[in-house]
Structure formats: structure tokens, C-alpha cells
Amino acid sequence: MxxxxxxxxxxxxxxxxxxxxxxxxxxxxxxxxxxxxxxxxxxxxxxxxxxxxxxxxxxxxxxxxxxxxxxxxxxxxxxxxxxxxxxxxxxxxxxxxxxxxxxxxxxxxxxxxxxxxPNLENREFYTLSPVVVTKKTEVTKYLLPHQEEYSLWLELNVKRKVKVVTGREIKSPVRVRFLKWRRTVTMYKGNVVVGAMGRFKFNAPKTAIMIGYLAGLGTKNSQGFGMFEFQGISVRDLLG
Incomplete structure (x- = not known):
């Protein structure tokens, strides 16, 4: 919701x-x-x-x-x-x-x-808060859309959320591809968080897109990252 x-x-x-x-x-x-x-x-x-x-x-x-x-x-x-x-x-x-x-x-x-x-006729979306993708090494490594590993880690994150919500592993392909983006830097409790804002395509089963829509894409969602909306829908217009 x-x-x-x-x-x-x-x-x-x-x-x-x-x-x-x-x-x-x-x-x-x-x-x-x-x-x-x-x-x-x-x-x-x-x-x-x-x-x-x-x-x-x-x-x-x-x-x-x-x-x-x-x-x-x-x-x-x-x-x-x-x-x-x-x-x-x-x-x-x-x-x-x-x-x-x-x-x-x-x-x-x-x-x-x-x-x-909304319905799923349009698979193009835009971010309402930066999408953050991390890779755990000795320290947290932030990835961005131009990097080769970015899509892999982002799509894996979607699949994990589907499993935790539904109890089932998703078998169908999940593809998230940014069309246009910019790098963002946010301070959260004194720590730097690097993310990406922009437009992207999200091709996946309806359940996966809906869970991403509600729970957020990427990591650190509860800190205000990873929210997105369907292209063409404006939050301001929704509320008048």
C-alpha cells in the first residue's frame, strides 16, 4: 500500500x-x-x-x-x-x-x-528517491548504473524481496535498465550514501514489479531510498 x-x-x-x-x-x-x-x-x-x-x-x-x-x-x-x-x-x-x-x-x-x-502497460518508471545498490566487500561498495555488476546486484535484490514476501523463488527473468540517470550523494546519520536518480525500464513479472513498487528497489529502502513511480504519474497532480 x-x-x-x-x-x-x-x-x-x-x-x-x-x-x-x-x-x-x-x-x-x-x-x-x-x-x-x-x-x-x-x-x-x-x-x-x-x-x-x-x-x-x-x-x-x-x-x-x-x-x-x-x-x-x-x-x-x-x-x-x-x-x-x-x-x-x-x-x-x-x-x-x-x-x-x-x-x-x-x-x-x-x-x-x-x-x-496502476496497470502494467507502461514498463517505464522514474525514481522518487535514489536507488542505492551495494556490494559487500571489506567495506560497503556503492555501485552505479554504468558499472557492469550494477544490474546483477539490483536484480538479485528484487528476487530476494519476492522470496521473503511470497515464500517462492522467482523463475522468470528480471531486468532493470536505466535510460537516464544522475549520481546522488546523501548524508544519513553522518554517513555518505551514493545512489542514482533517473528513468528506467523494469521488465519482470507483475508480482516482482509490485513488490519493488511497495518495498523499494535496491538497498537501504527504510532510510528513504529506492522508491519509484510509473512514468507519467505526478505526485503533485495526485494530491492537487
Whole structure:
């Protein structure tokens, strides 16, 4: 389930690197049991754990002032997860407690909308937050779309998520190919995270695309990475 929020800015600024603040906001709004499950480990698949939720960047008209972003009027944020029950609880909390703080910014929920998974006629997508692909060596190595191993690790990540959600291994091919992209650098709790924003094609069975749509592509999804949307769909237009 995917929920998009339109937040009205009341005052203050948002730090340029806000991922941890938004992640913390989401955790605080979830029921305690769900928060503990996700924060403390997620769902296990072999030696890996998947939290199976992600969120977008903050969208809206803004100007940059030093290390802060000053939004003009509204901020748009999307959150999605394979756990529909927990997403409904998140919506309920935002409805009952619409006041929001992100850094020094004070905001209030203007509107919310559940975004349904569209049909699959269009297999072209664009990122709502950077896609991060990592390879574990002695240190974490970040990969980018122009590198030979990138697609292999990204597609393997999709297959692992399908298995942890459905309990079955995907037999059909999974292909993710970026058409246009740019490198991004995000600071998360003092650490550098390198990712890619852009347009890509995603050819895979419907189940795999839907799980990627809800849980995110690549790694570090619960830190605000890997959310994507169908080409031609605008978050701003969805919320008015």
C-alpha cells in the first residue's frame, strides 16, 4: 500500500539531508509493535533482513539557504510498504495528529491519498528517491548504473524481496535498465550514501514489479531510498 501526503508549511526550514528525520517521523507514527519489528530487524530471509517499506524525497517548491531548504507552501511525501495494515494505521495517525515536524520546519497534513498500483502497460518508471545498490566487500561498495555488476546486484535484490514476501523463488527473468540517470550523494546519520536518480525500464513479472513498487528497489529502502513511480504519474497532480 502506498500513501502520499500533502503537507502545508507553517514555518521553519528542513535540513538538506533530512532522510533520518523523515524516517524517525514515520517510525514514531507507527503502532509500537510494528515500529519495534521494523526498527529492530524486519523480515528475515537467509542472512539478510528486509524492512519492506520505503519513502520518497520531499517534493515541493523551495529555495536553498545554506544547509537548509525553505519550502514555499506545500511539501509532498509518499510512504509505501507491503504491509497494508500498518500503512492504514499510519494514515489514521496522521489523520488524528496532523501536526508534523521535520527539523525546524512545522507542517500540517493538508490531504492524504492512497495511490493504487496502476496497470502494467507502461514498463517505464522514474525514481522518487535514489536507488542505492551495494556490494559487500571489506567495506560497503556503492555501485552505479554504468558499472557492469550494477544490474546483477539490483536484480538479485528484487528476487530476494519476492522470496521473503511470497515464500517462492522467482523463475522468470528480471531486468532493470536505466535510460537516464544522475549520481546522488546523501548524508544519513553522518554517513555518505551514493545512489542514482533517473528513468528506467523494469521488465519482470507483475508480482516482482509490485513488490519493488511497495518495498523499494535496491538497498537501504527504510532510510528513504529506492522508491519509484510509473512514468507519467505526478505526485503533485495526485494530491492537487
Amino acid at each position: 502506498r500513501v502520499c501526503l500533502k503537507l502545508r508549511v507553517l514555518s521553519g526550514e528542513v535540513p538538506v539531508h533530512y532522510n533520518y528525520l523523515v524516517q524517525s517521523l514515520i517510525y514514531r507514527r507507527l503502532p509500537e509493535r510494528t515500529r519495534k519489528l521494523l526498527h529492530d530487524g524486519g523480515v528475515k530471509e537467509g542472512p539478510r533482513r528486509f524492512k519492506l517499506f520505503t519513502f520518497s524525497r520531499l517534493y515541493g517548491d523551495f529555495t536553498r539557504r545554506g544547509e537548509d531548504l525553505v519550502f514555499k507552501d506545500f511539501v509532498y511525501l509518499c510512504v509505501s510498504s507491503v504491509f497494508s495494515k500498518q500503512m492504514k494505521a499510519l494514515m489514521k495517525n496522521f489523520g488524528e495528529h496532523p501536526e508534523v515536524r521535520i527539523g525546524k520546519a512545522k507542517l500540517t497534513v493538508d490531504s492524504m491519498r492512497v495511490v493504487k498500483f
